[in-house]
Amino acid sequence: MKEPGVRRGASQPPEAYLEVAVAAPLEQTLTYKLPQDQAPLAEPGKRVLVPMGRRRVTGYILGPAPKPEGFKARSILDILDELPLFPEAMVPLFRWLADYYIYPLGLTIKESLPSGVNHLELAMVKITPEGEKALEAGQANLKEQRFLEILLTAGATAQNQLLKKAGKGASVSTILTMQRKGFVEIHRVMQKGRVRSKTETYIKALKEQSDAPARQKSRHKILEILPKDGDMTMRALKKEVPSAPRWIWEMEEAGEIQVFEKEVYRDPFGEPIPPDETRFTLTSEQEVAYTEIVGALGRGYKSILLHGVTGSGKTEVYLRCVEKALEQGLSVIVLVPEIALISQMQRRFLARFGEKVAVLHSGLTDGERLDQWMRIVRGQAPIALGARSSIFAPVKNPGLVIVDEEHDESYKQDSRLRYQARDLAVMRCHMEKAVTVLGSATPSISSRHNCANGKFQKISIKNRVAERPFPEVTLVDLRNTTTGQNRSLLTDVLKHHLTETLAKNEQALLFLNRRGFANFPVCLECGGTITCAHCDVSLTYHQEDGCFQCHYCGFCQDITKGCPSCGSRKLKMMGMGTEKVEDSLRSMFPQAIIGRLDRDTAAKKGGLVSVLKGLREKTTDIVVGTQMITKGHDFPNITLVGVVCADLSMGFPDFRAGERTFQLLAQVAGRAGRGEKPGRVVLQTYNPEHFCITTACANDYDAFCNEELKFRHQLKYPPFARLAQIRFTGEDSKETGAFANSIGEECRKLLWAEKAFKNSVQVLGPIPSPIARIARMHRWQMLLKGLDHKAFRAYLRQVNRIIQSKAGAKGPTAVIDVDPVNML
DNA sequence: AGCACGCCGACT
């Protein structure tokens, strides 16, 4: 070791070290030596291949690191990217994220990058001649024989595949032992990351006429079709001249055309979106919002809650603001709720900004997603638009981040890194001195509270565009309907309005937030309910597929088998879903054309498109749907909205049930009368006096909030307290309970470790989860409440320690869900 | 997460 400060020569720069977050569950980052020859290529945001223990793993360069003390740094093996996958400015954001959601930094970064860039190291196992001999001579034991036989027939196999094929009882150590004996060879290879971008063959005309003989018709036709200046894809040319592939090489040789490959941006939607430069005149309220937002651009951090009623034209305000941001050289991120198909918002952004928008849509393949990502990295697309994960878009100088429908729960990721993209948007803007705009007709209680305490500025748009009135709401009390058995839940009032709407040749929407035919089938013979074999829930009957389905694990059972416990065919289909409503409608209005929009119809190829088309082209009269219809699409011809049962979302053991109900009702009611004709809403409920229902009916957001905030304050729920849910899962019921209880006990003990804990932290539970078993996994949960932010953070970190120390490689697991949304 | 090390019971 040379002495510090002593330089080996004038030309020798000091040794350089990098701080690397490896894609492994480590709490700390690691320091690696940067070899001289790689030094010019090393940049924060690039992936590196590094040695770690006996393996090689991918890591992410965070920046330079100080000279290591107390350990020897190993050298990085390779730099994997030409361009950084994220800008350096995002490093502090990742650190904050990893800390806040208690998730390893390297895995946090991995989660934020598009899948498809993640290199995987594979251990390839190959049989040796000695191994073959040993197998023949019977020198291998039973377990070894099984492996060797597989290897003999299948050839070199990845270790994890091999273990799967060998089945139960197969272990890594057997393979390693065989390696020691010389029966097999193991070498490590990097699995190809699907990193190549897509190119397409293009043809360009160089001459106007071909010298070829006239009988070669296609050859002349090709030159006719090719544009005089500019190029054409081979694919497009083939449509006009099917024999084109046969001619182009000869034609290129003759100097008539040029053939070349060009990188293309896959159109995620199939159909091209024509540019639309129309700018609607802003209403005075829209103008105020626009001026406020634009005035804040480029002047540091600010968060604005744009509370605009349904149909108030928030999108137009967004478009104008984005335009202004681009003029100032700022880039933009637009977050939209996760939906199955391209939304109105995406369509309008693409129409207005075209190629400048990178769409990170959930329907993209890994390759397509990566294309869009790299366009942002290269600075070709200053606007990133997409669902939750788009908050990680690698834009360099974000000036504006828009979160549309900010109350939507799809902004919370419910696995692994359990982040809330709306909160992260605010944090990213805070760090990068940008403006966040949170838009919604029904803002979350949390955002509304942040306005009250001055963290956000509130801007309201109280009127709809074109002075369209709000729909008139009729409340139907389901407790005293006289519709006989009332089985279908389509009351006389609703029927009356449906008839009227159909007579006027207008469209109606019926909302019921539950898919399937019946969610509570019971057996009349044995009296049992029909439940899932793997989960503690009842199965839902799906008429269309003729089976009982579990909505949690996907388990499916044929109806023809009858009751699972007694085999009886006498089943009563209790409870109702969209399929049943559709059924009743068909018998009630046999002449009407009825569509259905839920996860089942959307899952079928083209199903969603055909329903939306039917609504747009007025070929559908009535559409029945789940909350799916409240999201992302405009139906200007709908004049009647019927809420079949408003109470469904209210019964959950979840402190947000009320908020969810209000938002859903207000959103679905807002679907009525979006076009020129005024709308009407018929709302059926068993709880006509409940404040969620009455305030939703009156479209009185403030009244709802005041009442809800009172309740939250009393019971110390967010926004007046912080929450974290510890979730325990395990295959064995007893073991899971014992595990949960032992961690619970430790957490209670921990309260006494610091005065601040005792004073401000509450441990509730652990208890078995409301759904105590899903997909054979038993579930427990424990709720942690904190009244003091700082103390709660410190407490959670300690809880994580406890979990780490108690959890084994096998057996039950525990995860921390910070700011939980799904409480079930 | 992997992967090694190390400690114990049941096989040659």
Added chain:
DNA sequence: GTCGGCGTGCTC
């Protein structure tokens, strides 16, 4: 004795 099961701990 040794093989292999799995609990514990580390990875720059």
